[in-house]
Amino acid sequence: MILQTPILALLFASALAGLVALWAGWFSFRVLRHWDVASGSRQQLTLERSTQLVSTLFGFVMLIEIATLFLFVFNADRMAALFVGAMCAVGTLNVNPYGFPALYLKIAVFFAAALWLILDRLDRAGYDYPLTRLKYAAILGIAPLVLASAATELAYFANLKTDVITSCCSKLYTPANEGLVADMTGLAPANALWLLANAGGAVLLSGISVLWLGRGERLLAFFGAGLFFAALTAIVSVISLYVYDHPNHHCPFCLLKREYGYFGYALYLPLFAGTVWALGAGLVRSIPCGDSLAAVVPEAVRRLTVLSLTAFLLFGVAVFWAVARSHLILLG
Amino acid sequence: MTGWLRRQRALADYTLAALARRRVKNAGLLLIYALVVFIVASATLFSSAIRKEAEIVLAEAPELIIQDLVMGRHAMISGELVEELVGIRGVSGVKGRLWGYFYDRVNGANYTLMVPLDETLVPARGEAIFGEALPRTRGLNWDKAPLFLSRFPGDLFRLNPAGRLESDSALVSADLILIGEEDFRSFFELPEGVYTDIAVSIRNSREIGTIVEKAGRLLPHARLITRDEISRTYQKLFSWREGIMVVLAGACVLAFAVFAAEKASGLSAEETREIGILKAIGWDTGDVIAMKLWEGGLISIGAFLLGTVLAYLHVFAFDAALFASVLKGWSVIYPDFALTPMIDGLQLSALFFLTVLPYTAATIVPIWRAATADPDQVMR
Amino acid sequence: MISLQSVSKLYNEGRPSETTALSGIDLEIARDALTVFKGPSGSGKTTLLSIIACMARPTSGRIYVDGRMTSGLPESFLAKERRRTFGFVFQRFNLIRGLTVMENVLLPTAPLGGNPQADIDRAAARLDTLGLGPKANVAVEHLSGGEAQRAAIARALINDPPVLIADEPTANLDTELALRFLDIVAGLRAEGRAVIMTSHDARIWGSELVDKVVSMRDGRLDEGTS
Numbered sequence: 001m002i003l004q005t006p007i008l009a010l011l012f013a014s015a016l017a018g019l020v021a022l023w024a025g026w027f028s029f030r031v032l033r034h035w036d037v038a039s040g041s042r043q044q045l046t047l048e049r050s051t052q053l054v055s056t057l058f059g060f061v062m063l064i065e066i067a068t069l070f071l072f073v074f075n076a077d078r079m080a081a082l083f084v085g086a087m088c089a090v091g092t093l094n095v096n097p098y099g100f101p102a103l104y105l106k107i108a109v110f111f112a113a114a115l116w117l118i119l120d121r122l123d124r125a126g127y128d129y130p131l132t133r134l135k136y137a138a139i140l141g142i143a144p145l146v147l148a149s150a151a152t153e154l155a156y157f158a159n160l161k162t163d164v165i166t167s168c169c170s171k172l173y174t175p176a177n178e179g180l181v182a183d184m185t186g187l188a189p190a191n192a193l194w195l196l197a198n199a200g201g202a203v204l205l206s207g208i209s210v211l212w213l214g215r216g217e218r219l220l221a222f223f224g225a226g227l228f229f230a231a232l233t234a235i236v237s238v239i240s241l242y243v244y245d246h247p248n249h250h251c252p253f254c255l256l257k258r259e260y261g262y263f264g265y266a267l268y269l270p271l272f273a274g275t276v277w278a279l280g281a282g283l284v285r286s287i288p289c290g291d292s293l294a295a296v297v298p299e300a301v302r303r304l305t306v307l308s309l310t311a312f313l314l315f316g317v318a319v320f321w322a323v324a325r326s327h328l329i330l331l332g
Numbered sequence: 333m334t335g336w337l338r339r340q341r342a343l344a345d346y347t348l349a350a351l352a353r354r355r356v357k358n359a360g361l362l363l364i365y366a367l368v369v370f371i372v373a374s375a376t377l378f379s380s381a382i383r384k385e386a387e388i389v390l391a392e393a394p395e396l397i398i399q400d401l402v403m404g405r406h407a408m409i410s411g412e413l414v415e416e417l418v419g420i421r422g423v424s425g426v427k428g429r430l431w432g433y434f435y436d437r438v439n440g441a442n443y444t445l446m447v448p449l450d451e452t453l454v455p456a457r458g459e460a461i462f463g464e465a466l467p468r469t470r471g472l473n474w475d476k477a478p479l480f481l482s483r484f485p486g487d488l489f490r491l492n493p494a495g496r497l498e499s500d501s502a503l504v505s506a507d508l509i510l511i512g513e514e515d516f517r518s519f520f521e522l523p524e525g526v527y528t529d530i531a532v533s534i535r536n537s538r539e540i541g542t543i544v545e546k547a548g549r550l551l552p553h554a555r556l557i558t559r560d561e562i563s564r565t566y567q568k569l570f571s572w573r574e575g576i577m578v579v580l581a582g583a584c585v586l587a588f589a590v591f592a593a594e595k596a597s598g599l600s601a602e603e604t605r606e607i608g609i610l611k612a613i614g615w616d617t618g619d620v621i622a623m624k625l626w627e628g629g630l631i632s633i634g635a636f637l638l639g640t641v642l643a644y645l646h647v648f649a650f651d652a653a654l655f656a657s658v659l660k661g662w663s664v665i666y667p668d669f670a671l672t673p674m675i676d677g678l679q680l681s682a683l684f685f686l687t688v689l690p691y692t693a694a695t696i697v698p699i700w701r702a703a704t705a706d707p708d709q710v711m712r
Numbered sequence: 713m714i715s716l717q718s719v720s721k722l723y724n725e726g727r728p729s730e731t732t733a734l735s736g737i738d739l740e741i742a743r744d745a746l747t748v749f750k751g752p753s754g755s756g757k758t759t760l761l762s763i764i765a766c767m768a769r770p771t772s773g774r775i776y777v778d779g780r781m782t783s784g785l786p787e788s789f790l791a792k793e794r795r796r797t798f799g800f801v802f803q804r805f806n807l808i809r810g811l812t813v814m815e816n817v818l819l820p821t822a823p824l825g826g827n828p829q830a831d832i833d834r835a836a837a838r839l840d841t842l843g844l845g846p847k848a849n850v851a852v853e854h855l856s857g858g859e860a861q862r863a864a865i866a867r868a869l870i871n872d873p874p875v876l877i878a879d880e881p882t883a884n885l886d887t888e889l890a891l892r893f894l895d896i897v898a899g900l901r902a903e904g905r906a907v908i909m910t911s912h913d914a915r916i917w918g919s920e921l922v923d924k925v926v927s928m929r930d931g932r933l934d935e936g937t938s
Contacts, residue, residue, distance in 0.1 A: 006678055006679070006681075008579065010685075012582075042726070060692070071682070075678060084560075338826065338827075342822035346819070349810070613819055614794055614871065616787060619822070
């Protein structure tokens, strides 16, 4: 086990999140069993009062989980210096079998947390607790995810041994391997960019449809998710090549290093944000909202759509910039 | 959006005024909190700075060092091997190094004598360049004072000073004595053609692994040490020490969090009344919670800034006087050097999480409890 | 504009210490009217006032304000209703010590996120009307009884509520200040606001400004008109 400040901070944050998730989960059971807005009983009033606390605390924890995703990745990159064969976060995460699962779980929690916060905000805007039941049912789904993420992270950090030789990203991100990652890596640059452009176009069109026609939020969410995967594929197969000025360096994590100007963050932050907001727009439209939210929902959806499109646009600008300033010539 | 910002600003204004009204209590809390941050931050900053120093210093080191082993122990290596190593593709330079330890019975210290690889640094016959600890520990009080080393009773080997090594590099050079090759061989009674070890420079860092393999086949009995391995060892050592300190400080942080929770729960009658009034004039529970979170936030940020700035000064202006011995380790000679000031975004965020998070988490429940009191109580 | 239907309030419900503060209250309060609640202590006047002002929720019954039902609202919406519709002046004024008059008056505006300069202008204008203009930056501990009451009134009116509620407003004032208070109330009625008060003070009930006097005893109404 490596006792380092960032690791201690991450473990503490996870432990806190896990505890709150457990407590919120237990409270959710109570809500789902006894909640009845129409009754004015004392139990109901106590529940209503307590939901304010639980929502605040859970919301706080969700914010922490979002922040620690970035801390986790940043730290993994930094720690590469401690491991033989590691040059970037990939090496650090590969030291034991828990590294990548911990990362994927954190990403899943990130999305769940952001969507829950959107739901919570909407619920507070209604005068009759319109989404409270749904919100707490969602907590029952998110809490296990948070706990799993915390456990995996603990297992990962507890099993970090520096005398293990780990593999470099060039071994992982090469077309010669088997599996999904290899397929992504091996995709021809032109195809990857074409895929990305199409996904981006679909998102743009559905976004415009939402803003002008007031319809198409679910399409936006769907295409947003599609764009997310298309973007990740494009990053691995072609965009990273432009950033590194190297025809064979496909690693999506080395982008986060200082020597590349931390460019990875300019790509990933808007991409993740844009995806979350697109999904949020679709979610808000899909859930049954009562009368109390009738006025609020259209405005909320609009806002989420605008945010999403802006974020994806920023992502597009970053991609364009990476390709334009690169010395590498891959196409034509 | 502006409405939200304005609301936050108004709440923050009220909070500042409220904090000022209970100056003594809040100042006490802030100072204790800042102390906790100070401890954790000092450990972190110091350790990062030393690791950074090690990194900088090692950057100049050769990529590969080859030592001969006899019966498992380090022995002198033959100069003929230099020719063989030069032939490996990718090797940009091979040089035999001469260095050795000397135990000084006068003060119980170990010095390192070395012939510099850089020819411009080699002193003249009979002269030496001293590391900055030498004059201090041997009482060489004036610039021209010579150093006498005694290898055995009755022996006196004289070295005239040709200069001193700057304290900027004191981390590695405090106990160093640089002399010429002839003096070195005469001091240690070494024949020509043998060296302590061989330094190999490699152009492309990606090829180090391959070259190490080839050298290993060439010299199966030799020990091959790469620069990366040395770097990793130092990083690990100081990280581990830092970690221990932080864990101990972590206990402080948690104790402080409990203390903060207690404080937050025990609202004075005055504060309870104030909250009741605020709710009666139109603030809802959410507003009161927001205001209390601002209170906690302002104190946290104040304590974090104060603690971190003091830690920064402590480590970089006062050389971490309080913790240095724990973190540097045991030695007779402590290098007297100034660490290069540096701030690391990762460490700062980690510090922030470790200190602000426990406090905020501990106070949320008491805050909520205070904020949900019914306003009509205030009228009785 | 305010309608109460079968409103009751129990404290410590279901426990041995259960007390009935209000029982079966039916009441209509008109716009522009000055309504006074009178009755001995313990009759439930203050409880009724706090329920009307959306500071507490009734145990049963309904309350409508301008046609909107407020009795079932969650706490955050109750607070919205409260600050939108009601301004409250407490018996003991309840100004926050350590703040100036102006700061106290501006307190209800903080959660609203409105234009700060507009709020300050409104506050200054109201203080001038009440004769407190020169004392705007004085700390409230240094105010006399009458001045403190006027500061409390200014605070209650800062968000322009249609209803002002005052609990025993003249209890701590001498006759001259009590009459001055009635002048202020007349001014507010002229502005189109409803004023609801509780009072032990015969000077108040007897005033010709009062539109309706409501007597209370043991948590029930003895309705009367003037």
